[in-house]
Amino acid sequence: MSRNRLLRLGLALAALVALGACATKVERIDESKAEDLSGAWNDTDSRLVSQEMIQDSLSRAWLQEFRARPGQARPTVIVGDVRNLSHEHINTSTFTLEMERALINSGKVDFVATKEERQGVRDERKDQDLNARADTRNAMGRELGADFMLTGTINTIIDPSGDTQVRFYQVNMTLISLADNRKVWVGQKDIRKLVTRSKLRF
Amino acid sequence: MSAVRVAARVSVPCAAACLVALAACATFSDTILTTERSLAQQQPKIALAEYEKRPAASSDRVLNLMNKGMLLRMVGEYDQSTQALQEAKGLIEELRALSVREQALSVTVNDATKSFIGEDFEQVMVNTYIALNYLEQGQLDAARVEALQVDLLLREKEQSSPDSPYVEDAFARYLTGIIYEDEGEWSDAMIAYRKAYEAYESQLKSFSVAVPESLKHDLIRLADRMGLRDEAKGYRQEFGISDTLSESALLQRGEIILTVHAGLAPIKRERAVTLPNPATGRLLKIALPQYQARAQPLAYARLTADSQAATSSRVESITAIAEKSLEAEMPAITARAIARMAVKDTAARAASQSGGGGNNSSAGPLLGLAVNIAAVLTERADTRSWFTLPGEIHLARLSLPPGEYKVKIELHGRDQGVLDSRELNIALQKGEKKYVSRHWIPTNLEVRP
Numbered sequence: 001m002s003r004n005r006l007l008r009l010g011l012a013l014a015a016l017v018a019l020g021a022c023a024t025k026v027e028r029i030d031e032s033k034a035e036d037l038s039g040a041w042n043d044t045d046s047r048l049v050s051q052e053m054i055q056d057s058l059s060r061a062w063l064q065e066f067r068a069r070p071g072q073a074r075p076t077v078i079v080g081d082v083r084n085l086s087h088e089h090i091n092t093s094t095f096t097l098e099m100e101r102a103l104i105n106s107g108k109v110d111f112v113a114t115k116e117e118r119q120g121v122r123d124e125r126k127d128q129d130l131n132a133r134a135d136t137r138n139a140m141g142r143e144l145g146a147d148f149m150l151t152g153t154i155n156t157i158i159d160p161s162g163d164t165q166v167r168f169y170q171v172n173m174t175l176i177s178l179a180d181n182r183k184v185w186v187g188q189k190d191i192r193k194l195v196t197r198s199k200l201r202f
Numbered sequence: 203m204s205a206v207r208v209a210a211r212v213s214v215p216c217a218a219a220c221l222v223a224l225a226a227c228a229t230f231s232d233t234i235l236t237t238e239r240s241l242a243q244q245q246p247k248i249a250l251a252e253y254e255k256r257p258a259a260s261s262d263r264v265l266n267l268m269n270k271g272m273l274l275r276m277v278g279e280y281d282q283s284t285q286a287l288q289e290a291k292g293l294i295e296e297l298r299a300l301s302v303r304e305q306a307l308s309v310t311v312n313d314a315t316k317s318f319i320g321e322d323f324e325q326v327m328v329n330t331y332i333a334l335n336y337l338e339q340g341q342l343d344a345a346r347v348e349a350l351q352v353d354l355l356l357r358e359k360e361q362s363s364p365d366s367p368y369v370e371d372a373f374a375r376y377l378t379g380i381i382y383e384d385e386g387e388w389s390d391a392m393i394a395y396r397k398a399y400e401a402y403e404s405q406l407k408s409f410s411v412a413v414p415e416s417l418k419h420d421l422i423r424l425a426d427r428m429g430l431r432d433e434a435k436g437y438r439q440e441f442g443i444s445d446t447l448s449e450s451a452l453l454q455r456g457e458i459i460l461t462v463h464a465g466l467a468p469i470k471r472e473r474a475v476t477l478p479n480p481a482t483g484r485l486l487k488i489a490l491p492q493y494q495a496r497a498q499p500l501a502y503a504r505l506t507a508d509s510q511a512a513t514s515s516r517v518e519s520i521t522a523i524a525e526k527s528l529e530a531e532m533p534a535i536t537a538r539a540i541a542r543m544a545v546k547d548t549a550a551r552a553a554s555q556s557g558g559g560g561n562n563s564s565a566g567p568l569l570g571l572a573v574n575i576a577a578v579l580t581e582r583a584d585t586r587s588w589f590t591l592p593g594e595i596h597l598a599r600l601s602l603p604p605g606e607y608k609v610k611i612e613l614h615g616r617d618q619g620v621l622d623s624r625e626l627n628i629a630l631q632k633g634e635k636k637y638v639s640r641h642w643i644p645t646n647l648e649v650r651p
Contacts, residue, residue, distance in 0.1 A: 038295070084343055087350045089288075156350075160358055201299040 039167065039195030041090045049171045050098035052189040057099070058106055062175065062184035066147070076110040077103070077175070078146035086156035086169065096150070099173075112146050148175045148184065163197040229314065229472050230262070231585040237273075241466065241590070241643050246276035261304075264293050265318040265586050268328065272590035275335060276641045284335045291328050294319045309541050312489070313584035321531075322359050323523045324588045326352060326371045333377060334461065337637040342384055349378035349394075367408050367526040372401035373518035373595055376417055380459065383424065384635050388449075392424045409522040414515035416599045419446045447601060456630025457601045458507070458609060460514065461639045464500040465593035466647060467520045468493040470528075470585035476578060484550050484574045488539050489583040490532075493525050496647050498593050501616045503640070505598045507607040507628075514598035521593045535584075546577035592641065604632045611640055 029035065034044040057063075066075045079100060082092040103109040113121055128137050152173040159166045168190070175185040233256050240249035250273040258266055267290035274283035297317045307315040319325070333348035352374050360369045379394030399421060402413040418441040425434035427449040438444065447455075474489035498521065503514040554570020606629045613622040621642070628636055 038292075084347065087347065087354060089344060089347050158354055160354060160361075162361070197295075198299045201297075201301045202303055 036193075039165070039193060041086075041088050041169065043094070045169065045191055046094040046098070048191060049189045050095040050102070053095070053099050053171075053173050053187045054102040056187045057103065057173075057175070057185055058108065060185050063108060065184075074108060074110050075148055076112055076144055076146045077148045077150055078112050079114050080149045080151040082152040082154070082173075084154050086154045087158055088156070090154055092152070092154065095171075096152070099150075110144070112144050118143075146178055149178055150175055163199055165195045165197075167193045167195055169193075229582050229585040230265075231469050231471055231587075231589070233257075234589060238466075238469075238589075238647060241276075242645050242647050244643065244645075246273055246641070249273055250277060261315060261317045262586065263317070264290050264297065264320060265588065267293065268320065268324065268588045269590045271328075271331065272588070275331065276590075280335045280339050284332055287328050287332045287335075291332075294325055294328070309538060310545055311580050312542070312582050313535065313538060314582060314586060316584070318586050320588060321368075321524070321527045322363070322366065323368050323371065323520070323527060324591070326355055326359075326374050327520075327588070327591060329355060330371075330374050330377060333381065334637070334639060337381070337459075338639060342381070345381050346385055349381045352378055367405075367530055368523055370397070370401035370405065371518075372398050372405060372409075372411065373597075375401055376414070376517060376597070379420065383420070388424060388427050392428050392430075395421050395424055408526050409519050411516055411519050411522070413441075414517050414597060415513070416515060416597060417517075418443060420599075422446045423449050423452065452601055453633045454603075455601045456604050456632065457599060457635045458505065458607075458628060458630070459635055459637050460503065460505050460512075460598045460600070460611065461517075461637070462500070462503045462514060462596040462598075462611075462613065463592035463594075463639065463641045464596060464613070464643075465498045465521075466496045466643060467587065467589055467591040467593055468495045468524050469589050470494075470583070470587050472583035472585055474581070474583065479547075482547075482551070484547060484570070485578045486543055486547065487578045487581040488543055489581050490535060490539060491528065491583040491585050493528055495521060495525075495649050496593055497644050497649050499615045499617075499621060499644050500594065500596070500642065501614050501618075503596050503598060504610075504612040504614060505600050506610040506612070507600060507602055510600065510602060512598045512600035514596040516594055517597045518595040519593070520591050520595070524587070539581075542581065546573075546581070550574040550577055602630055604630050604634075606630075609638075611638075613640075613642055 031043070032047070036042065036044070063075070066072055079096055082096055084090050084092055100111050104111055122140075125138055125140055129140070150173060152171065155170045155172075157168040157170075159168075169192075171189045171191075173187040174183050176182070177184055234253065236252040237249045237256075240246070240252055250270070253266075253269060253273060267286045271283045271286035271290060274280075274286060297319045301317065304316045320328070329348045329352045333345045333352070336342070336345035336348065352371075356369075356371060356374070359366070363369070375394050375398035379391045379398060382388075382391035382394055395417065398417060399413060402411060402417070406412060418437065422434055422437045422441075422443060423446055425431075425437060470491040471494045472489050473492045474487060476485055476487040478484070479486050502516075505512045505514070550570050550573040553573040554566050556566060556569060606627065609626045609628050611624050611626065612620055615621045621644075624640070626638065628638070630636060
């Protein structure tokens with residue numbers, strides 16, 4: 001009797017545990033809260049970089065200097081190559097787009113479409129030439145040329161020892177004047193992490 | 203009181219049943235016969251489908267991703283291949299921590315219950331093949347990320363196991379050098395080429411791969427570029443090469459870099475001994491893995507474009523690396539197998555004595571027999587390995603003036619005959635490097651005596 005009851009209880013418990021493991025659990029988390037899982041580059045790092053770069057680029061002298069020139073209102077910037085020279089595959093567009101957004105919304109800087117985006121826009125204009133009503137057509141050859149190009153690199157230095165690693169990330173962003181190759185602004189953000197791998201698991 | 207006794211009586215046959223269920227699976231290398239056959243028939247697509255049909259154990263996740271990544275690469279699905287291999291890399295990182303549960307299982311059931319994370323050389327190969335995938339897709343910066351990871355991984359391996367026969371991967375170093383040179387990072391390229399050269403020299407005895415012909419030229423070219431006159435002079439004398447293309451001349455031309463991935467890596471087979479113990483009447487079994495080499499009829503590859511040609515050199519013998527790695531690990535594997543035999547025999551003895559005190563005296567010997575049979579059946583060798591890796595890798599570099607070429611890749615056999623020939627159209631620009639690869643597996647995988 002007691003044996004049967006024990007078995008039944010065990011089976012019921014096992015079934016419950018099995019069912020519980022089936023459901024996918026989703027939990028919304030605040031996007032500004034740092035969640036480090038593997039120690040690799042993540043959203044927090046990207047955000048830290050864009051915050052630093054936006055603040056720095058808007059508060060430096062290049063902007064005032066440009067606006068002080070006669071006949072110049074707002075500088076026009078194009079996003080060039082941000083090269084990933086690090087140990088990890090990093091999506092650089094997350095912070096370049098963030099930066100672009102913040103600079104445009106500040107009303108102090110204009111951005112023009114990048115090389116890849118431009119081709120699509122030109123194709124559309126070509127199409128307008130053929131198919132759009134004459135008074136709504138946008139003519140070719142009237143694009144806005146950029147005054148500055150934004151480029152950058154991500155570099156890393158990793159120092160491993162056993163299960164511990166020091167990961168050092170350095171992100172550099174540079175604004176280069178297209179007129180004379182002058183570097184008008186250089187922003188830098190360093191991130192340092194100590195990553196300890198667990199030695200044991202279940 | 204009675205509950206405990208019941209639990210004991212129920213748990214022993216239960217455990218025995220579980221063990222039998224586990225043992226019903228064959229060892230890994232017996233489950234891939236159809237995949238192998240399709241590969242030998244030059245049908246990687248069918249091989250991939252066959253491989254995916256296998257029942258997938260959760261402890262084999264990394265292994266399955268590695269094999270899938272390689273098969274996808276053979277099919278030409280580079281993006282998916284990279285994705286599978288990247289996933290494998292992430293999992294290896296996670297599973298590297300020692301699992302208490304798996305350690306316990308490996309001394310009570312068998313070694314194949316441990317999560318597979320690959321041998322050191324297999325882990326480096328993951329990065330190497332991701333890098334090759336990126337290079338062949340023209341994503342140099344992404345390949346550079348893998349090159350940096352190879353540097354880091356090899357540094358860690360050297361720290362953690364300095365006495366292993368495999369502390370350096372000559373080909374992986376060579377490939378990173380090629381990547382850095384393509385990026386125009388001369389000093390990094392020089393260091394990588396030098397490390398590759400040192401590895402080829404020091405591992406010549408164990409892996410018998412000589413310094414590749416192309417690396418000799420690369421060393422001289424980079425040493426000249428870096429202004430290391432004495433070093434360049436030393437290389438020229440040592441290799442007997444007086445004339446080689448300078449870096450600036452090379453940058454005026456394009457270059458085709460061909461890798462040939464020939465044959466399959468050796469496969470692990472089980473070698474088992476079962477003996478009755480006359481003193482107790484119980485069976486004892488010990489099962490160990492052993493590598494079985496594969497046929498390797500490729501001697502060299504020849505790359506021809508117009509009137510110019512380059513001959514490949516062997517840059518890596520995965521066969522030799524795999525065999526030496528297993529050899530180095532054999533003492534630990536054997537020790538675990540012996541410990542397991544003792545644990546299992548103790549369990550069988552305990553089971554045969556457990557029923558003796560109760561009302562049913564015949565249960566004891568029966569239980570003992572059941573446990574003994576289960577113990578023997580579950581004793582299987584761990585034959586898991588990344589078997590879709592090639593047995594050997596060959597590399598050739600051919601520099602050409604910019605232009606369009608019809609390039610011929612010929613694979614020559616050891617008996618001088620041409621094994622395979624294929625043509626490609628390649629357009630080269632000034633300073634451009636194009637990476638091309640060819641996977642080739644012989645129709646007969648068995649080693650001919």
